Amino acid sequence: MKIAQLDDQVILLTPETYPRIPAWRLAARQGKVRCPVCGSHLSLMAGISADPRFLHPADSDCACKGSDDAVHERLAASPELAAAVAAAADPAPRDANPRQANAATVEEEDGESVRVGSFRLPKQRTIGGSSVTPAPKPPLFRKRLMPKTRIQHLAEQQNEPLHPRQQQAVTTTDGPLLILAGAGSGKTRVMTARTAHLIRDKGVPPRQIMVVTFTTKAADEIRQRLARQLPREQARELIAGTFHGIFYRMLLYHQPERWDQRRLLKKDWQKWRLLRESGLLASHPELLGQKEQDVLDAFGVISRWKNEYLLPGQSVSQEAANDAERQAHELYPLYEQAKRTLGWFDFDDMLIGCYEMLRDDAEILRRYQERITHVMIDEFQDINRIQYETVKLLAAPQNNLCVIGDDDQSIYGFRGSDPQYILGFTRDYPQAQTITLEVNYRSRSAIVGLGYSLIGHNRARWKKDCLSFHSEEGETYLFEPDDEEEQASRIVDEISHRIEQGTPPGECAILYRTSESARPILERLSEAGIPFHYTQEEDSFYQRQAVRWTLGYLRLAQDPDDAEALREILPTLYISQEMWNAVRSQAILEDLPILHVLPRLPQWKVYQRKHLQTVTDILAACRECPPAQALELIYEDGRLRDYLKKRAKDRDDGRERWSDELQQLLAAARRHATVAEFLHHVERMAEQEKEWRHARPLPKEGVHVLSIHRAKGLEFDHVFLPDLVEGALPHEYALDAVRKGESSALEEERRLLYVAITRARHSVAVGIPRERFGRKTRPSRFIAEMGG
Known part of the structure; x- marks a missing residue:
């Protein structure tokens, strides 16, 4: 339903009122949004593909549940309600800042500022930012992101197990061969069929075939597929595994004393x-x-x-x-x-050791060259120099070397991989044949088009034609939430909508460029009760030092006798740990809360006493503030921001991570009405983060939240790409390189987004938050490159 009641006002979901959704979502969480017919509490569902709507509780039997008909009947019987709805539908000026619907009560006001307790803040000041400018045009709720280049679908969909180009790749077995296998082109099927063809039709013993994959899982999958086509013992004899796995077995056989695991x-x-x-x-x-x-x-x-x-x-x-x-x-x-x-x-050392052993021991090299007659390398775009040099030694002199990969998916430059090896393969092997697998069997045509339009802007690549196997266009969306918190809410609402339509949670994936994007998404998934897969790659957000100090201040605001909280923040007050016992002893002697005793110690110099008294007064004022307002007082008047800036400078740490962490905390705090409620949320999230480390839902029963790098090789029905803004994707380090006249890092970022887009089968949703970590954003340059 589109109509609801907030306090004594009727609110209406229309494109003109969509900018108020974040404030109304918060009000709904606080139980303030009700059905105008039955009076039950409503939730607000505002995803991406469907229009926003208010929802009754699952157990409600209200006549208007799922429809506005009952509301319209009441409108006909109630002129007052009809007038209220008409007023709600009138696009009156928006609140200057909808996120401040939960702002502090103004106790005193003049022309330029408001007073909260004994502390003055600029009037209409945006938390964590500067004075509010005139309201911008309403953000885009969603639009279809149409590719710049339209992709044709396969004209004739044959019933044969292999497409003609795939069949050609399978049967070309002599000499060097480069197979350019675009995303979703069925390369695992080709690798399996090619291996089976060598064994069954060409009579090559499986122990003479070496198949190198990027992961152990990929090698196991090829063995399992072979076992369904060949006798199981033949599948077991195949030399299949990762570079490290195969090379280490060789080292262990010849030099066991040196390579003890x-x-x-x-x-x-x-x-x-x-x-x-x-x-x-x-x-x-x-x-x-x-x-x-x-x-x-x-x-x-x-x-x-x-x-x-x-x-x-x-x-x-x-x-x-x-x-x-x-x-x-x-x-x-x-x-x-x-x-x-x-x-x-x-x-x-395993890679270097194997290369040097083969290079320096002619007898060992000869034995392996006679033993291994056919070599097949998967994910060749991710190979590095030492791996390539070793492969060239093993494949000689027959050079029955088949390399399979996609230069457009080379995304591991930080590990030493270099797309120049796949780009230069035909230079190293002039007699090599090249076969392109141009049909994408995975993604709908609009998704293929977005990826193809984007990657075409890279210069260092093989040019390829591209077709989609599917005639269906698929869904490609772009949406502009207010900030990273609203972005997370929109994504999780959309996932809930997909699950309601019958999509298994495991067919939804949220792919991020850096882990900073994950926190609000994980919290919204937890609140919605949706299971998820997530690998913790670094410290918990709430355990990071700047965050812990900030939360220590808030805990002291709630309980001035919280000794552990005071002890936590002592460094930020320039108080040594040696003074801790003196503070605690004085609190016991005077039978006062430890915070109240702090400014009264006789050891302090005048300026110290003054600052400690200021902090004490700030925390007293914070007790009654909304949490975002309290954090602003702590950051500015309590000078926590100044302390963290000085600490980073003293440590010669150019990274501004601490600043982003403070802004993330502010964004999270805006969703809560009181400091106590926010601290309760933090404690609950901290506890749930411990569970995330050990939770292992079945693959189809949990949403996948992972980095784009980790998503390589995977596929999902629905993919969500948050934070497509300059500085996030493309990453800031790539933009720095561009400013210095270097393009390779930007091209790898473009490949990274190409990989993310092509993980999707049915839909892709791209988020562009207008603010991120409290700062205004600019849409990623990649948006304009791939679609409009």
């Missing part, structure tokens, strides 16, 4: 611990004082250099482009020495 360093923190405990840093005290995250970033650089086969002596010639590379120059030789001395190795 118990000596494997799997994590970067293990590498750092080994180096610290080796004693080699004794003459480099400056390295011991580095922040752990900076060291871990440097180990990522070292891994990339090793994949490019840049050994310590060679990497020195590489000019450092950033702090991580400068740190890596110092750590790399020390790390390699520590491993050699103590007998450890890492995953990158």
